[in-house]
Amino acid sequence: MKKVFERPKSLTDVHFTYCAGCTHGMIHRMVAETIDELKIQDRTIGVSPVGCSVFAYEFFNFDMVAASHGRAPAVATGLKRSLPECIIFTYQGDGDLAAIGTAEIVHAATRGENITVIFVNNAIYGMTGGQMAPTTLIGQKTETTPFGRDARAHGYPIRIAEMLATLEGSSYIVRTSTHNPQNVRKTKLAVKKAFENQLNNKNFNLVEILSTCPSNWGLDSIQSLKWLEENMIPYFPLGEFKNI
Amino acid sequence: MAKITVEQERCKGCGICIAFCPKKVIQLSKNLNPKGFFPAELINEKECTGCAICALMCPDVAIEVYRQEREKK
Amino acid sequence: MQEDLIIAGFGGQGIMLIGQLLVYSALEENKNVLWMPSYGPETRGGFANCTVIISNEEIGSPIVAHPQSMIIMNLPSLDRFEDELIPQGLMIVNDSLINRKIKREDINFYLIPATEIADNLGNAKAANMVDLGAYLKIKNVVDFTLTEKTLEKFFANNSSLIELNKKALERGAQEIAKETLKP
Amino acid sequence: MKILMKGNEAIGEGAIRAGCRYFFGYPITPQSELPAYLAEKFPSIGGVFLQAESEISAINMVYGASCAGVRVMTSSSSPGISLKQEGISYLAAAELPCLIVNVMRGGPGLGTIQPSQSDYFQATKGGGHGDYHLIVLAPHSVQEMVDLTYLAFDLADQYRNPAMILADGILGQMMEAVELKEYASEIPHKNWAVGKSQGRKRNIITSIYIDPKVLEQHNLRLQAKYKIIKAHEERAEEWMKEDAEIIIAAYGTVARIAKSVIKKAREKGIKAGLIRPITLWPFPDKYFQDLGKIKRILTVELSSGQMVEDVRLAVNGRIPVEFYGRMGGMVPSIEEILEQIEKINSQIERVKL
Incomplete structure (x- = not known):
């Protein structure tokens, strides 16, 4: 029998440190597969954030740089400007990208930095133990919104993809999900396009991927996928917001 | 003819592969792995089509899929 | 030998x-030199002043409180700097824009209607050169013709x-030659 | 051949000559001439000048470029340097070389744009979180703005450590004659940098060591490096020190004023001299070891007294160390400091009697 599905070469052998059922791992695989398929492993540099994926540099099997919280797009800018022939991507969660790092992502996008951003949105802070994220839904209970997020007190969840799509410098902005095989396949296609665009010098590319947090949502793996589908997608619609 | 292998030490027993397997040929093992999880395992190789949905959905990239190459007609 | 000079006016006067x-x-004469502007918001439209130090030795302090x-x-x-000049110090004053008497009695000052002179030459903006010409005539810290070449x-x-500013420099120097200038 | 340059521009020219081709910064007075100079010069020599959206972004762009192994710099003034501190801590932790220029202004807070030296603690004691040091160089002339820029890049690369030039608004704004010496060093190859891997083992640049045992080892290694830097790189200028009874300890602009003070003091028969730290970190302790005839030290700063703590540590109680300072952008006059020297001199006389 022939092996038709195996671990991509762009992943190390290190076991992921994510919780059981957390979809970060799927997204890691899709990024690594894309890099294998595009044959760019020897010139790709990933920028890991602060958040659950802080150890992403352990898992990706190519040069990696760890950024401070929220600053991955700035670090990626410094890298891409000095290594234009390399492929640079950031891998960021919702706290990193959409709260503390809002300025960095907006300005990297508006400058049209030729980088790829993998934005993992699971509507909660995972690493610090389940606090409100900028993408936490109205009514959603977290450690810091124990009675549910109230718009008057905590504001509204931010739709990053829609916002960045309005900027002249962005070229490919898409939101996908990981809640079922069909959407995982779509996510893979989007990730691949976001890297191909960089290879073709097409400015700024971002894939926002709806993801789960079973541990902090207090649900099991399967319930989490269902919760994502039923609660997140209505507020964070899937689709391409920009493709030029 | 197809099969999957689940890397027992890598698996965290989240059950996503089981939930999405169209043929329901995967279940959780009765033996704990060193991480303290009951890992997934293939229980019915005859029924496995090698569709790879389990591997596609596995958050720990712990599944490899094998398939008989189709004979060219 | 060290010469400390403060030049002061408003922005746009070519200070x-x-x-x-x-x-x-x-x-060009291989002297040690230092030029320092006053910087910041006050230089925009309001005050403009700079310090010039020319010395045969290593220049110490860039700040000259009493030039x-x-x-x-x-x-x-004038209001701001008059008291700061050292006793017996030299002050060249653009008399065209000053409507009061010099208070200090222990300094050497020269009242030159620089703006009027420059205006008569065709451009009031060359008043700075008139005053510089007067200053060089008295102090001779750098060679006059060398300054013309730099210009x-x-x-x-x-x-x-070039022609206008050279004329203005020379007219300033000529003013000094008029003995009547000193009060 | 000497040419006239403003201090801020001189750093820019020095950086270009030292092979720096990457600048990331955010506008702030009084260092604006430096980015403006590079913005004009870089395009024709293949350099990258990028005005970032914030100082925070700028320092993290520096971090990224440094990871790539290129010579890179940023520059700012006090409040902007405060914003950069997180990034600076990460640079030090990840052992990334770069040049950070701080053209200090009066603080705290937004303060004033006038000259100050009140960021000495921030520059020399770390500034950000964690146990680390920058290599801190303090020029006192436009010539040194160039020379110490060369040195800062060299030391940063040699020790894989961020270096800082700590100047002030006066040094940045004033114009003096400069000899642009040929930059002779070679930029070392950086096998730790990320980039095209071409078969080598993958490189990871990070500052997270979640296991405390491992982090302690990392810290011990950093401290050992700092010890080596301290042993080899202490620099200071001694001026009229040989027969001096009173020493002024001052750096940067204040050291220039001190030289004028010392000349005047000697005209009055007071044997004064100067020790001018050039490396603020490592602090040049060794220049304070042989005190000779020195009976008192007067530390003068544009602060409430920051470097004076290091002077006192170096002197270790052997002789009294006095302090005189001005704050908030005020600069002491020659006469003002001379008065302090005369006062100290009279006290010494009294002891003799």
């Missing part, structure tokens, strides 16, 4: 320019400005 003209010329010489181009600058380099793109 910084004549300071730089001096240090560029003095550098040996001053070129004062307007009234607010030519500064305005290399505009020959009419």
Whole structure:
């Protein structure tokens, strides 16, 4: 029998440190597969954030740089400007990208930095133990919104993809999900396009991927996928917001 | 003819592969792995089509899929 | 030998320019030089002043609280700096823009209607050169003709400005020759 | 051949000559001439000048470029340097070389744009979180703005450590004659940098060591490096020190004023001299070891007294160390400091009697 599905070469052998059922791992695989398929492993540099994926540099099997919280797009800018022939991507969660790092992502996008951003949105802070994220839904209970997020007190969840799509410098902005095989396949296609665009010098590319947090949502793996589908997608619609 | 292998030490027993397997040929093992999880395992190789949905959905990239190459007609 | 000079006026009078003209010329004579502008919001439209130090030795402090010489181009600058000049120090004053008497009695000052003179030459903006010419005539810290050459380099793109500014420099020097100037 | 340059521009020219081709910064007075100079010069020599959206972004762009192994710099003034501190801590932790220029202004807070030296603690004691040091160089002339820029890049690369030039608004704004010496060093190859891997083992640049045992080892290694830097790189200028009874300890602009003070003091028969730290970190302790005839030290700063703590540590109680300072952008006059020297001198006389 022939092996038709195996671990991509762009992943190390290190076991992921994510919780059981957390979809970060799927997204890691899709990024690594894309890099294998595009044959760019020897010139790709990933920028890991602060958040659950802080150890992403352990898992990706190519040069990696760890950024401070929220600053991955700035670090990626410094890298891409000095290594234009390399492929640079950031891998960021919702706290990193959409709260503390809002300025960095907006300005990297508006400058049209030729980088790829993998934005993992699971509507909660995972690493610090389940606090409100900028993408936490109205009514959603977290450690810091124990009675549910109230718009008057905590504001509204931010739709990053829609916002960045309005900027002249962005070229490919898409939101996908990981809640079922069909959407995982779509996510893979989007990730691949976001890297191909960089290879073709097409400015700024971002894939926002709806993801789960079973541990902090207090649900099991399967319930989490269902919760994502039923609660997140209505507020964070899937689709391409920009493709030029 | 197809099969999957689940890397027992890598698996965290989240059950996503089981939930999405169209043929329901995967279940959780009765033996704990060193991480303290009951890992997934293939229980019915005859029924496995090698569709790879389990591997596609596995958050720990712990599944490899094998398939008989189709004979060219 | 060390000469400390403060040049003061309002923005647009070419205060910084004549300071730089001096240090560029003095550098040609292999002297140690230092030029420092007052910087910040106050330089925009309001006060403009700079310090020039020309020395045969290593220059110490860039801050000169009490200079040996001053070129004062307007009234607010006179109000601000008059008390700071050392006793027996030299002050060249643009009399055209100052409507009060000099209070200090222990200094050497020269009242020159620089703006009027420059205006008669065709451009009131050359008043800075008139005062610089007067200053050089008295102090001779750098060679007069060398300064004219530096001026030519500064305005290399505009020959009419070279002629105007040279004339203004010379007219300033001539003013000093008039004994009647000193009160 | 000497040419006239403003201090801020001189750093820019020095950086270009030292092979720096990457600048990331955010506008702030009084260092604006430096980015403006590079913005004009870089395009024709293949350099990258990028005005970032914030100082925070700028320092992290520096971090990224440094990871790539290129010579890179940023520059700012006090409040902007405060914003950069997180990034600076990460640079030090990840052992990334770069040049950070701080053209200090009066603080705290937004303060004033006038000259100050009140960021000495921030520059020399770390500034950000964690146990680390920058290599801190303090020029006192426009010539040194160039020379110490060369040195800062060299030391940063040699020790894989961020270096800082700590100047002030006066040094940045004033114009003096400069000799642009040929930059002779070679930029070392950086096998730790990320980039095209071409078969080598993958490189990871990070500052997270979640296991405390491992982090302690990392810290011990950093401290050992700092010890080596301290042993080899202490620099200071001694001026009229040989027969001096009173020493002024001052750096940067204040050291220039001190030289004028010392000349005047000697005209009055007071044997004064100067020790001018050039490396603020490592602090040049060794220049304070042989005190000779020195009976008192007067530390003068544009602060409430920051470097004076290091002077006192170096002197270790052997002789009294006095302090005189001005704050908030005020600069002491020659006469003002001379008065302090005369006062100290009279006290010494009294002891003799």
